[in-house]
Amino acid sequence: MSTDNAIETHDLTRRFGDFTAVDHLNLSVPRGQVYGFLGPNGCGKSTTIRMLCGLLLPSEGDIRVLDLDIPKQAEALKRRAGYMTQTFSLYRDLTVRENLEFVARLFGLSRQHTRQRVEELCHRYQLEALASQLAGTLSGGQKQRLALATAVLNQPELLFLDEPTSAVDPQSRRDFWDELFALTDAGTTLLVSTHYMDEAERCHQLAILQRGRLMAQGSPERLKADVGATPLLVVTAAPRKAQTVLQALDGVRSCAQIGASLRVLVTSPDQLPAVRDALRKEGIEGKVDITDVNLEDVFVAATHGHTEGAS
Numbered sequence: 001m002s003t004d005n006a007i008e009t010h011d012l013t014r015r016f017g018d019f020t021a022v023d024h025l026n027l028s029v030p031r032g033q034v035y036g037f038l039g040p041n042g043c044g045k046s047t048t049i050r051m052l053c054g055l056l057l058p059s060e061g062d063i064r065v066l067d068l069d070i071p072k073q074a075e076a077l078k079r080r081a082g083y084m085t086q087t088f089s090l091y092r093d094l095t096v097r098e099n100l101e102f103v104a105r106l107f108g109l110s111r112q113h114t115r116q117r118v119e120e121l122c123h124r125y126q127l128e129a130l131a132s133q134l135a136g137t138l139s140g141g142q143k144q145r146l147a148l149a150t151a152v153l154n155q156p157e158l159l160f161l162d163e164p165t166s167a168v169d170p171q172s173r174r175d176f177w178d179e180l181f182a183l184t185d186a187g188t189t190l191l192v193s194t195h196y197m198d199e200a201e202r203c204h205q206l207a208i209l210q211r212g213r214l215m216a217q218g219s220p221e222r223l224k225a226d227v228g229a230t231p232l233l234v235v236t237a238a239p240r241k242a243q244t245v246l247q248a249l250d251g252v253r254s255c256a257q258i259g260a261s262l263r264v265l266v267t268s269p270d271q272l273p274a275v276r277d278a279l280r281k282e283g284i285e286g287k288v289d290i291t292d293v294n295l296e297d298v299f300v301a302a303t304h305g306h307t308e309g310a311s
């Protein structure tokens with residue numbers, strides 16, 4: 001496998017009994033970028049991340065992370081990679097400072113280095129005023145900042161983030177992404193799983209997963225250019241009736257109500273007259289136009305319309 005990438009997998013597979021959670025994944029994650037895993041609940045994002053970190057054994061396939069063979073060299077990877085899980089993995093009964101000091105001890109930092117690093121991280125992640133507060137009493141956004149501070153304490157070259165923003169408000173999510181870009185600016189590679197389209201849009205590269213399989217991989221721009229479907233915007237006073245009519249029409253891959261309008265994904269732009277005719281025949285007045293492709297369209301097209309669980 002090439003060494004240009006931070007992560008490469010070949011036919012990575014994990015079975016639980018008869019169930020295949022991760023199915024022959026071939027991934028290439030470039031260094032110094034944000035690489036996103038996008039997919040609905042249960043599509044295998046966490047299972048894949050746990051195998052990449054060396055926390056779970058693959059059933060089949062090869063993994064190379066930072067030029068190390070995983071799981072064989074998982075111990076060496078622990079010193080060079082950070083991992084932030086979707087569930088709060090800090091000590092609730094320790095203060096913010098004590099949590100950071102505890103992790104510093106695990107990494108074997110000297111007392112002086114610990115003091116300096118804890119100070120730096122409290123400053124960088126706006127935890128100074130909270131340093132003596134018990135972690136269990138922090139708000140969702142504050143806990144997330146502390147979790148990120150502990151995950152980067154050892155200045156990892158690679159950071160795994162498993163749905164890191166699932167428990168925080170939109171403003172905290174935006175702030176968090178600013179912090180992630182600050183890390184890539186400093187050369188860190190990030191692998192982030194998400195089911196939010198707006199977060200996926202921010203990634204340099206994306207992998208779209210469904211039922212453990214890789215459905216598409218590339219930059220958001222490339223994936224949009226290659227979508228192979230055309231989105232239409234239908235503005236009508238009767239969106240629900242229009243939806244029923246259009247869902248039954250040949251060439252319509254998906255049809256979703258967005259506020260008062262409908263977003264309809266059709267196989268080609270030639271479909272436009274047929275959509276207009278179908279609505280007219282049912283006496284539904286409305287305006288139908290081609291609109292710009294977004295990532296949700298890419299996701300729907302890549303997963304053949306099975307969007308259960310994605311938001």
Ligand SMILES: Nc1ncnc2c1ncn2[C@@H]1O[C@H](COP(=O)(O)OP(=O)(O)OP(=O)(O)O)[C@@H](O)[C@H]1O
Nearest residue numbers: 016019021039040041042043044045046047048163
């Ligand atoms: N230890 C296990 N034993 C049996 N099945 C498992 C185990 N771990 C995961 N699975 C199953 O594998 C599938 C993938 O789970 P995984 O947690 O990787 O999905 P995910 O994409 O991360 O979803 P979520 O967004 O809900 O975390 C699920 O159907 C899950 O039930």
